[in-house]
Amino acid sequence: MYYIGIDIGGTNLKAGLVDENYQITATRKQPLQFESMEQMGETLAKMCLALVEENSIPKDQVGSVGMGFPGPVDDRKGVVIKTVNIPIRFMPVAEIFHKYWDGVPVHLGNDADCAALGEFYHYENKDIESLILVTLGTGIGTGIILNGRIHTGINGCAGEGGHIVLVHDGEQCTCGRKGCWERYASANALIRQTVAAMEKDKSSVMWEMTGGDVSKVNGSTPFEAMHRGDAAGQAVIEQYRRYLADGLANYVNIFQPEVIALGGGVSQAKEEDLLIPLQSMVLDQCFGREADRHTRIITAKLGNDAGIIGAALLGLQSQGR
Numbered sequence: 630m631y632y633i634g635i636d637i638g639g640t641n642l643k644a645g646l647v648d649e650n651y652q653i654t655a656t657r658k659q660p661l662q663f664e665s666m667e668q669m670g671e672t673l674a675k676m677c678l679a680l681v682e683e684n685s686i687p688k689d690q691v692g693s694v695g696m697g698f699p700g701p702v703d704d705r706k707g708v709v710i711k712t713v714n715i716p717i718r719f720m721p722v723a724e725i726f727h728k729y730w731d732g733v734p735v736h737l738g739n740d741a742d743c744a745a746l747g748e749f750y751h752y753e754n755k756d757i758e759s760l761i762l763v764t765l766g767t768g769i770g771t772g773i774i775l776n777g778r779i780h781t782g783i784n785g786c787a788g789e790g791g792h793i794v795l796v797h798d799g800e801q802c803t804c805g806r807k808g809c810w811e812r813y814a815s816a817n818a819l820i821r822q823t824v825a826a827m828e829k830d831k832s833s834v835m836w837e838m839t840g841g842d843v844s845k846v847n848g849s850t851p852f853e854a855m856h857r858g859d860a861a862g863q864a865v866i867e868q869y870r871r872y873l874a875d876g877l878a879n880y881v882n883i884f885q886p887e888v889i890a891l892g893g894g895v896s897q898a899k900e901e902d903l904l905i906p907l908q909s910m911v912l913d914q915c916f917g918r919e920a921d922r923h924t925r926i927i928t929a930k931l932g933n934d935a936g937i938i939g940a941a942l943l944g945l946q947s948q949g950r
Contacts, residue, residue: 630648630649630690630691631648631654631690631691631692632648632692632693632694632844632941633680633681633693633695634647634696634936634939634940634941634943635673635676635677635695635697637661637693637696637697637712637935638699639661639699640661640670641658641659641660642659642661642673643656644658644680644937645657646684646686646941647941649749651938651942653938655680656680656937657683659676661715666717667725668722669717669818670721670728671725671728671729673696673722673726673727673735674730675729677691677694678730679784688818692944693733693734693941694726694730694734694735695735695736695737695743695778695939695940695944696736696737697738697743697936697937697940698712698717698738698739699712699714699739700712700713701784702737702785703737704738707725707735708721709737710785720733722735726743733880734899736940736943736944738779738842738939738943739771739781739785739939740936741764741771742773742779742788742939743935743943744764744892744929744931744935745762745773745774745788745939746938746939746943747931747934747935747937747940747941747942748892748929748930748939749777750938750939750942751930751931754890757888758774758775758776758887759774760888760889761790761888762889762892763880763891764891764893764929765873765892765895765896766817768803768811769790769814770791771788771789772788775884790880791811793807793809794810795808795810795812795814796808796810799812800812810872810875810876814872814873814876816827816848816895818872819848819851819869820850822868823850823851824846826851826861826862826864827839829861833861834857834859834861834862835850836863838850838853838898850862850868851865851869851919852866852899852902855902868937870903870906870910874910874911877889877911878910878914881915882916885924886924887924888924888925888926889925890927890930891929892929892932896929897928905926907926908926911926
């Protein structure tokens with residue numbers, strides 16, 4: 630049996646065939662182009678049909694189709710409530726999809742939740758029941774797995790950890806609140822903090838590293854500068870780790886998950902630069918730190934495949950597997 634997962638991004642649609650070992654066996658990618666929600670539903674269905682036909686998979690060998698959208702969904706009704714950066718509101722995806730491929734179960738999920746589910750199924754210790762994925766990118770995306778299942782909340786909007794307020798009346802966030810965690814601990818936040826440190830310290834080696842062009846600053850710039858003995862780079866990383874640890878500790882104190890997986894480019898930093906300091910910094914702020922078991926902080930394993938795999942496995946979740 631196979632399962633199809635679709636990751637709906639801001640510019641592209643990516644679909645994958647996933648086998649019973651939770652591995653992607655084939656993929657298909659195309660630009661996100663549509664003039665109506667009806668047309669988008671048709672595109673999704675025909676994309677899936679093309680994927681099975683190209684790989685000579687009988688349609689009755691597809692157990693379900695899952696889709697990860699950037700926003701809240703109502704899986705029970707097969708409706709996408711709202712998406713970020715895509716003009717979709719209350720789209721009856723399952724209904725439209727079944728006009729072109731009837732009979733196959735269709736399941737919907739939030740893209741961050743799908744990615745968390747993919748990481749959960751691929752974690753090396755199959756006995757865990759809880760995992761939180763924290764992706765450090767433009768913002769902070771989070772997905773929560775509790776008791777082996779996605780925690781969506783009453784309206785499908787649970788897990789927006791990037792919008793926990795970390796600094797009262799702090800930086801303005803795109804969500805409308807001020808001081809959100811993602812304004813201080815996302816990859817974009819790290820870049821802004823690095824540029825600010827460079828502007829403050831004109832002697833920083835980071836000017837040489839970027840050829841005097843702040844547009845060339847990326848998430849690895851302050852880490853590399855720190856290793857070259859640069860005081861400004863060191864200060865940026867120390868501050869960034871504090872911001873990141875504060876938010877992670879909030880999550881641990883609420884959920885006490887067995888695992889927190891960090892994704893995104895920043896998570897690829899050397900363990901001694903990020904994961905190892907974070908583990909002790911988070912533990913120092915957590916209730917139950919005297920206990921003999923604590924949340925493990927790891928690097929996410931699946932990268933861009935997590936969303937496809939997790940979306941495909943939404944059908945298994947519905948079966949309680």
